[in-house]
Every structure is written in structure tokens, then in C-alpha cells.
Amino acid sequence: MNFGIQETKVNIESIVKLAGTLSIPKTIGSELTHKYPAILILAGSGPSDRDGNGGGMDMNIYKNLSDFLVSIGFATLRYDKRGTHASEGDFKSAGLWDLVDDAEDCLRYLQSHPALDPEKVFVLGHSEGAIIAPILETRIPVAGLILLAGFADTGKVMLTSQAEQIFNELEATEGMKGFFMRLFRVIPMARKRNAKALHKILESTEPSIKIGPSKVNAKWYREHYAFSVLDYFSQVKCPVLAITGDRDVQVDPEHVHIITKLVQGPAEGHIVPKMNHILCHYEGTHTMYKLMKEYQKLIGSPLHPELKFLLESWLHKQLILN
Numbered sequence: 535m536n537f538g539i540q541e542t543k544v545n546i547e548s549i550v551k552l553a554g555t556l557s558i559p560k561t562i563g564s565e566l567t568h569k570y571p572a573i574l575i576l577a578g579s580g581p582s583d584r585d586g587n588g589g590g591m592d593m594n595i596y597k598n599l600s601d602f603l604v605s606i607g608f609a610t611l612r613y614d615k616r617g618t619h620a621s622e623g624d625f626k627s628a629g630l631w632d633l634v635d636d637a638e639d640c641l642r643y644l645q646s647h648p649a650l651d652p653e654k655v656f657v658l659g660h661s662e663g664a665i666i667a668p669i670l671e672t673r674i675p676v677a678g679l680i681l682l683a684g685f686a687d688t689g690k691v692m693l694t695s696q697a698e699q700i701f702n703e704l705e706a707t708e709g710m711k712g713f714f715m716r717l718f719r720v721i722p723m724a725r726k727r728n729a730k731a732l733h734k735i736l737e738s739t740e741p742s743i744k745i746g747p748s749k750v751n752a753k754w755y756r757e758h759y760a761f762s763v764l765d766y767f768s769q770v771k772c773p774v775l776a777i778t779g780d781r782d783v784q785v786d787p788e789h790v791h792i793i794t795k796l797v798q799g800p801a802e803g804h805i806v807p808k809m810n811h812i813l814c815h816y817e818g819t820h821t822m823y824k825l826m827k828e829y830q831k832l833i834g835s836p837l838h839p840e841l842k843f844l845l846e847s848w849l850h851k852q853l854i855l856n
Contacts, residue, residue, distance in 0.1 A: 537561060539604045546613065548639035549632070553620035554613030555584055557604045558649055571654035571677070571853060572609040572644045575599060576637055576663030578683075581618040581625050588618075591829060593812050595660065598837050606846050608656075611644050626749055627741030630757035633662075634669050641674055654853065656680060661784070661811065668766040668797075678773040678799075678852050680845065683782055683811050686767065686789035686796070689758040696784060697728055699822040767796035773855075774801040775848045777841060779809025783820040802848060809838040 537559035546552040559570055575596050582588035586595030600610040616636055617625030637657075645652040656678045659667030664684030671679055685692050704721050706712075715721060731745050741753040774797045776790040790803035810816040814835035820828055 537605055537607055539601060544611075544643075546636075546640050546643045548616070548636045550616050550621065550623035550636075552613050552616060552622075552636055552640065553584075554611055554640065555600075556609065556611050556647070557600050558609045559604050559607050569649060569651040570607065570609045571656070571849075572611065572647070572650040573603055573656045573658050573680075574637070574641050574644055575610055575612040576657065576659040576666050577612070577615065578661030578663055581615065583619045584612040584614045591826070592833055593829070593835075595812055599658070599660075599813075602837060602842055603658075603845070603849075606849070608849065609644075609647075609650055611640055613640055624741075626751045627753060628751065629741070629753040630666075630761060633754075634666050637666050637670055638673055641670060641676070645674075653677065654856065656849070656852070658682065659684070660813070661685075665761075665763045668763060668770050671772055672766055672769045676772055677856060678775070678849075679770065680848075681774065681776045681790075681793060682813065682841075683778050683785050684776055684789060684793055685785045686764065686792035687762075688764070689761040693755065693759055694732075696822060699783070701725055703821055703823050764792075764796065767793055768798070770797040770799060772799045773852055774799055775844070776801065776803045777806060777844055778804075779806045779811065779813070779816075779838065779841075781808055781810040781816045781818075781820060783822055783825070784811040804844055806838055806840045806844070809841060813837055813841055815839075 540558045540560040542556045544554050544556045546554055577586065577596055585597035586593050596612045600612055603610050614621040615625060616623030616628050616632065644650055644655050654677050657667045657670055657676050658680040660682040664681040667679050667681060701721055704715060707715060735750065735752045735755050736759060738752045742749050743752045776793040778785060778787040778790050780787050787805045790805060794801035794803040808815055808817060810820060812829060814832055815838050
């Protein structure tokens with residue numbers, strides 16, 4: 535059956551009012567009388583909008599995901615995080631648990647919608663969203679979790695590993711650039727500044743603090759640093775689909791296997807060849823310190839075809855089994 539898309543802007547009442555887009559399949563050529571299954575989309579970290587765009591990086595990750603999921607018969611909800619775009623609140627003082635509370639209210643909104651089947655609501659989390667998703671499942675049972683580019687380690691490791699990757703890449707820089715960085719001890723000084731900033735954040739008690747000229751969300755950082763998603767994976771009882779691309783340098787692709795071993799429910803894990811963190815096809819090898827420039831070259835890229843195949847196969851299997 536072919537499905538069109540009927541999109542509606544909605545407001546979800548959380549601690550603050552969240553603005554989102556509810557997309558429901560629109561049948562073409564026939565009328566359906568049943569309620570639709572639905573998927574809550576949880577975005578990765580940062581203040582990008584509900585479509586996955588921001589800071590000059592209009593990747594449309596979540597818009598593309600939503601359009602595809604609706605095309606195969608699933609309603610979706612995606613939303614602007616608190617304090618960003620059309621949602622109320624202060625993003626710079628929103629911690630991990632604030633984001634979890636907001637996601638919980640969005641999940642309840644979907645489960646109570648008259649056009650949707652409350653027994654067939656799934657949660658799809660990407661990057662940071664894949665950390666929030668298993669926490670949600672321990673609060674409210676769902677039909678299944680889809681974890682894209684999910685991290686399976688402590689928050690401390692998550693927040694420090696990417697910076698360490700950048701330092702290591704810079705230390706390995708060749709040619710004159712590498713020579714001058716070593717001559718002027720650029721990397722040791724950068725490590726020292728980073729350690730000093732981390733100490734200041736962890737010792738703070740305010741939601742946000744100044745680090746140099748910038749205002750930093752210290753609450754978000756402290757809460758992630760003290761958190762381990764591993765404690766929640768072991769409590770997940772619903773079906774789980776974990777997918778990461780082998781070109782992902784922001785998370786370790788092998789973490790999909792840690793996730794599938796830890797969760798209690800039936801689980802599938804896939805490492806997709808030539809797929810990166812933003813879920814599109816990429817032939818090369820990303821570097822952390824050039825990552826944003828490399829992503830900019832991929833603006834307009836579609837979702838990786840194997841990702842779409844895996845999503846459709848798993849979701850339809852869940853509907854048959856349940």
C-alpha cells in the first residue's frame with residue numbers, strides 16, 4: 535500500500551511547551567479504519583531543530599527518517615528540544631534528566647493520540663537520543679527501541695573520548711603543520727586547557743557557566759559525566775534494533791554488539807558498511823578535527839539504503855509478532 539504524508543504542527547505540554555511535527559500516513563486510493571503504529575524520534579546532542587538542521591548544517595536527518603517511516607505506514611513525532619527554535623525554555627540550562635522528562639511527555643502524547651495505537655509505539659533514538667531511549671523504556675513500556683549510532687559506555691568515556699581522538703589525530707599530523715604544532719607545543723597546551731575547563735565544569739553547581747567567552751551548559755555535562763547508559767540497557771525488556779555505520783567516528787561501531795548482549799529483550803545489531811554518524815553513505819575515512827567540514831560536503835545526501843532496508847524489515851516483523 536502507498537502512503538502519503540499528513541503533517542501537523544503540534545505543541546506538547548512538558549515542564550515547558552515543546553513544539554513538534556506529527557506526521558501521519560495518508561492512505562492513497564483506499565481508506566484505513568485501524569489506528570497507526572507510531573515512532574517517537576529522539577535527536578542527537580546539540581540545538582539542531584526537529585528536522586536535524588542547525589548551525590549551517592542542514593542535513594535533514596530526522597525529516598528524512600520521518601518521511602521514510604511514514605512511507606512504510608508509521609506515524610512519527612519529532613520535536614524541537616526545550617529552549618531551541620519554536621520550543622520554550624532555556625537550552626543552556628537543560629540537563630540530561632530534563633531532556634528525558636521532555637521525551638517522556640512526548641511519548642505519552644503519542645500513546646494518547648486517538649489516531650495512533652498505544653500498544654504499537656516505538657522509540658527511535660539517534661546518538662544522544664539512543665542514550666535517552668533506554669531510560670524511557672524503563673519508565674514506560676514501549677513496543678520496541680531503535681538505537682542508531684548508540685553509545686555503550688560510561689558518560690565519562692563518552693564525553694572525553696572524542697576530544698582525545700582529536701588530540702591524537704593532531705599529534706599524528708605530518709608535514710610542516712605537524713612540525714610547527716610540535717615545536718610550539720600546541721597539543722599539550724590544548725590538553726591542559728581542556729582538563730582545566732572540565733575541572734571547572736565538574737566542580738560547578740550552576741546550570742550554566744562561562745568558559746572563556748562562551749556560556750557552557752554545565753548541568754548537561756555534569757549529568758552525562760555521572761551517568762552510565764549500561765545500567766539501563768540491562769533493564770530493557772522490549773525488542774531492540776541497534777544500528778551503527780562502520781564509517782562512524784563519533785561512536786565505536788562495535789558498541790552495537792555490547793547493546794544487544796546487555797538488553798533482556800530480543801535484539802538485533804548491525805554495522806552498516808560505508809555509513810557514517812549522520813546516517814548517509816560515505817566512502818572515505820572521517821577525521822574528528824575535520825568532521826564538520828566533511829559533513830558539510832554531504833548536505834543533501836539521502837539516508838543510507840541499507841539502513842532503510844533494516845528499519846523496514848525489523849519494524850514490519852515487530853508488527854507481525856505483536
